[in-house]
Amino acid sequence: MLxxxxxxxxxxxxxxxxxxxDLKACFEAGGFADVSTYIASGNVLFRAPRSAxxxxxxxxxxxxxxxxxxxxxxxxxxxxxxxxxxxGAPAGFGSSPSKxxxxxxxxxxxxxxxxxxxxxxxxxxxxxxxxxxxxxxSSRLASRATQSRINKVASLPIYRxxxxxxxxxTTKLFQLMDEL
Numbered sequence: 001m002l003x004x005x006x007x008x009x010x011x012x013x014x015x016x017x018x019x020x021x022d023l024k025a026c027f028e029a030g031g032f033a034d035v036s037t038y039i040a041s042g043n044v045l046f047r048a049p050r051s052a053x054x055x056x057x058x059x060x061x062x063x064x065x066x067x068x069x070x071x072x073x074x075x076x077x078x079x080x081x082x083x084x085x086x087x088g089a090p091a092g093f094g095s096s097p098s099k100x101x102x103x104x105x106x107x108x109x110x111x112x113x114x115x116x117x118x119x120x121x122x123x124x125x126x127x128x129x130x131x132x133x134x135x136x137x138s139s140r141l142a143s144r145a146t147q148s149r150i151n152k153v154a155s156l157p158i159y160r161x162x163x164x165x166x167x168x169x170t171t172k173l174f175q176l177m178d179e180l
Contacts, residue, residue: 001050002034002079002177005060006106007042008163009073016070018042026067030060034180042074043165043173045180053078054109075106075163081134082174090130093137094167101145102167105136105153111161119158121149138164 005027010016020037023044027035032046048056057076064072077085085104094102107113113131120136122129126144130137140148153159165173 002045002047002180003056004077004082004173004177005044005046006075006077006163006165007044007064007072008075010042011040016068018068026063030063038173038176039169043169045176073108073160075108077106079177082177084133085135086171086174088132089137093139094171097168099142100139101142103138103164104167104170105138105162105164107134107136108161111158116158116162119156120153123147123149
């Protein structure tokens with residue numbers, strides 16, 4: 001099965017600095033196949049025997065914590081799950097990147113999209129949130145992005161159970177999975 005590990009909190013603000021070559025080597029040493037990374041924000045594509053995502057994610061988190069000496073957290077998605085994320089986006093989502101900043105919040109169980117949408121403040125006319133399966137689709141009007149309330153997510157306790165990728169990164173990761 002082809003998987004995508006979305007690591008959170010690496011190579012941000014000079015903290016938890018991990019070279020992608022070292023990350024790839026760690027996954028390979030952990031017995032994973034066809035390992036590749038995409039940009040330095042912690043996106044790792046790999047193959048592993050089909051497994052329940054919870055135990056597999058915990059195994060990888062332990063491996064990363066031991067290897068790199070930080071408390072690793074990640075969100076794991078299979079190729080079919082990534083297809084559902086891309087195909088399940090609201091109509092027109094991400095189609096006007098000059099007008100809207102579009103992101104996908106990937107949620108770590110047991111966090112749900114419904115609870116995130118309820119917890120996040122939005123500013124009418126600036127922000128939009130849409131609940132998906134294991135994700136929240138977020139759009140901010142680019143011309144008024146500084147007025148967005150969605151940025152407050154980083155101050156909420158739920159932030160520790162999610163990782164955020166831009167729509168362009170999300171679709172590129174899915175494209176890379178399709179190519180593999």
